[in-house]
Amino acid sequence: MTRQTTFLLVLVLGFGIGIGLWLSPKPIQQAGIQNQNGERKPLYFRHPMNPKVTSPTPAKDEMGMDYVPVYAEDQSPASPVNKGRILYYRHPMGAADTSTVPKKDEMGMDYLPVYESEVSNQRQVSISPEKIQKLGVKTETAGLRKLANTIRALGSIQVDERRVHVVTAKFEGWVQRLYVNVTGQTVRRGQPLLEIYSPELITAQQEYLIAREGEQLLSASSSQAKATAKQLSQNALQRLRFWDIAPAQLQYLQNEGGALDTLPLLSPVDGVVLEKPVVEGMRFMPGEMLFRIADLGQVWLVVDIYEQDLDWIKSGQTVSVRINAYPNRAFNGHISFIYPTMASETRTAKVRIELPNTLGLLKPGIYGSVAITSGDGQAERLTVSDSAALDSGTRQIVLVRLDEGHFEPRVVKLGRKTDGYVEVLEGVANGESVVTSANFLIDAESNLKGALDALESPTTQGNKSSGEALREGKPPQHQHGGQ
Structure with missing residues (x-):
């Protein structure tokens, strides 16, 4: 019974293997074979997120994504010379992690190389010559110009304001007579503006005269008494000077020896009377504005x-x-x-x-x-037409013409604007051709946003955009290096 069971199992197993070999496709034998129409036939289809999972026929993954066809030339060790040099290696599952050297991810899958030509093509915008003509695209060469405005x-x-003077009195009194009595009148420095009467001023004059007389009486006394009398006389005279009494009036007071009942108030500058709130006969207080004069x-x-x-x-x-x-x-x-x-x-x-x-x-x-x-x-600055710049609110963009039908968006840093031109500080080189009209239409007709996304990654390398880093052969800053 054991022999018979073993024999039956071997027979069934052999039959199953034979059926499997007969039903299984032979992709390798079809490699490189084209159909009668000259179209390439895929060898097999691989999982879009996991290359180790394959299918002999078109299929979808659990997320509804189509499996990717693999052709014979994809399997051959083709030289990447025509793709340019390798800029960096990206994560096979689409994560943001990159590396400057070959490495494997946590599942053992190789990082995928990113070639210079691939990145360059992603940064470009392609438009057919017919559409360019319909849109009315015009270009202009970026060049050096002298900026003047x-x-x-x-x-x-x-x-x-530095030539405005306010005439005030530092004591209380009355306007006895008004010499300048209209606003807008021209006055000269030292010209009498008004005659004032002040009991305080008369008292101050009398105090000075008494102090000076005492100084003369004590001239034969002791040195201490003479010094005290002289100091009192000088203090009384200084008080009159602080009250802006003119030197001519002080000289008259010293020579005549009698107090003046009224004293004139003089203009401090040459100018025009802007304000004149004072009127004849009015009483004024210390610090009150009498005239406002401007030179x-x-x-x-x-x-x-x-x-x-x-x-x-x-x-x-x-x-x-x-x-x-x-x-x-x-x-x-x-x-x-x-x-x-x-x-x-x-x-x-x-x-x-x-x-x-x-x-x-x-x-x-x-x-x-x-x-x-x-x-x-004489300085010349690199400029482009101000119509060449597209302002998105967060950045300024210029479309650079590479060749017929191919344009590259550049993020630029702009400077001064003048006479229809704007200074370009970064992003465009002298002699490059930039789009000056219909650039908004190119934005609408093409995948300009996708090209900009390829030009700039979410992070930057130092102070450079990732587009600049890629042109220098450096990966974006989110790389973690080799492991």
Whole structure:
């Protein structure tokens, strides 16, 4: 019974093996064979996430992804010369991990090489010549240009705040007589403005006269008594000086030996009376403003400059000013100050321009315009047309034409803009051809986002984009090195 059982088992096993060999496909024998139409026939199909799992026929994995066909030339040890050099090795399962040297993952699968040609092709955007013609694509060569810009702004003439003087009294009194009695009147330095009466001033004069008389009486006394009397006399005189009594009035007081009932108050500067709250007969208190006088020999033109133009201006620049009241005259000045604050409503900053006004033509409140010419002199900067830059909000992109129908998006760093051109600090080389029109349409018609994703990885290597790192033959920074 044992013999018969063993024999039957061997017979069944042999029969099963024979049936299996007869039914099994022979992909290796079909390798490299083409059908009558010249189409390649796959050897087999492999799992898209695990190359060790294969199928003789098309299939789908558990996630619904199609198995990948494997052809005879994929199995042959083809030379990667035509693909360029190997930039790095990527994880076989699609993880973000990369390596600069060959290695295996945790499942023992080899990392896959990434060639220079593969990365370069992923960064490109391809459009047919017919579509390029329909879109109206135009290009222009990036080149070196001298950057110059003329900024025009409007403003108004204002009083130089450093030349404004307020006339006050340091004692209580009354206006006995008013010599300058209209606003806008021109005054000269030392000109009497008003006559004042003050009991405090009369008392101070009398104290000085008494102290000086005591100094004279004690001239024959001891040295200590003479020194004390002299100090009292000097203190009384100094008090009058602190009250801004003019030297001529003090000299009169010393020579005549009698106190003055009234004293004139003099103008401290040449200028124009801006304010005159004082009237004849009024009482004034210490520190109360009697006149406000401004020297208009130099004035300010305060203009509003937009924030995008602030980089073009600096203190000390000479400017040309035109005043609406004098259209045939030009006034030259210089920028003296750029205000540190910005108006949030208009996105402008105020700039102060100093103008000489010896003829008195520039009156506060007059409107004027300024032309500020700025540039780098003889320096040339790499520029492209400002229409070549696409601004996504987070980065600026320029489409570089590689050849007919092939474009490469470049993330660029832009500088100053002027006269239809923008300075390129990084991303484009001198002499490269960039798209200047229909670049938005190329964005809509092509997989520009995918090309940009290939150009830049989620992480950067140092301060470089991963696109720059790939062009230098370096993997993105998320690599872990060889193990």
